[in-house]
């Protein structure tokens with residue numbers, strides 16, 4: 205049996221510091237670890253894309269049922285929200301994403317994806333398994349929870365904005381804080397990395413069609429060449445970063461799509477370009493978006509072309525900004541589990557995560573769980589068809605989730621500022 209956590213709020217510091225280690229010991233027990241890895245492998249074999257995670261969601265609910273953990277379903281199509289603890293405030297949430305990618309797996313192993321063209325190449329299968337692992341640890345200690353842990357299993361992280369839909373559906377109502385993690389090949393196993401403040405950028409996508417007038421490639425004077433206009437547009441867009449942006453305010457514009465023409469001797473009628481832009485502050489992001497629109501239309505007109513632009517609002521993510529107080533909490537808890545030397549600070553990255561919607565709505569904290577291990581060969585980065593997960597680190601993720609939530613509840617006794625009679629989550 206694990207050392208029970210005292211239900212007395214004046215629980216001593218040493219007992220508190222033991223929680224993360226006790227949880228890790230529990231998660232590392234052979235039968236628990238095998239169960240977590242088994243869940244991950246099952247999900248890995250049946251990858252499902254955003255908002256299609258029906259089997260994944262079913263598996264999650266079956267495991268929650270087995271553990272006797274109540275939940276809400278469906279939330280945002282396939283999402284599941286589970287509850288462990290008193291059913292009363294404070295509420296602290298833990299989040300996992302469930303979706304896979306449209307990639308053909310090229311790793312040959314026993315549990316390779318059985319679905320052609322789909323693969324868990326970002327580790328979301330492991331994220332789900334780790335959160336279920338956390339659920340098991342928390343369930344084991346439910347009498348010691350000084351509040352409620354909300355388990356958020358969300359759909360469609362990869363461009364679908366599932367987090368936003370979960371929030372709109374009330375998944376984090378009354379929740380004070382939320383924690384999320386992502387496996388990472390940038391750090392060794394046993395190391396976690398994060399940052400107080402911005403950790404991932406805001407992201408937007410756009411597509412523009414530049415219209416000219418097609419004709420014979422040998423008689424350009426009778427045409428309006430959209431290929432030349434699009435080329436100038438792309439060069440001008442890069443000047444937004446080099447000439448209009450504060451060099452210390454990181455921003456990116458990338459044109460990743462350029463389609464036009466099909467023959468060596470024909471100037472086409474139109475060219476389609478598309479890409480992404482990234483920034484950290486709301487102001488910089490809005491400014492960049494406005495200038496992208498202006499540069500495309502005005503630069504196209506220099507070459508007598510017209511341009512139409514569409515910004516894809518659905519896949520527009522805010523920056524992921526870590527709450528400073530939660531970051532301190534994370535450092536303390538992860539330090540107790542792994543040693544402070546294994547809790548490292550990272551530079552913010554220009555990548556994006558829809559966890560940003562949660563950390564925009566309430567206090568949030570997102571961290572990376574390292575998984576490289578030289579003895580196990582190379583671990584290709586996320587979204588590679590050769591992506592692999594080091595399953596040895598799954599107990600760390602499960603125990604960190606559980607310890608972050610448990611300690612948060614112990615450190616944040618409820619404050620009844622308004623109406624103490626207010627009922628939370630009556631359905632529990």
Ligand SMILES: [Zn+2]
Pocket residue numbers: 326362586587
């Ligand atoms: Zn991804």
Ligand SMILES: [Zn+2]
Pocket residue numbers: 326327328361386
């Ligand atoms: Zn991911």
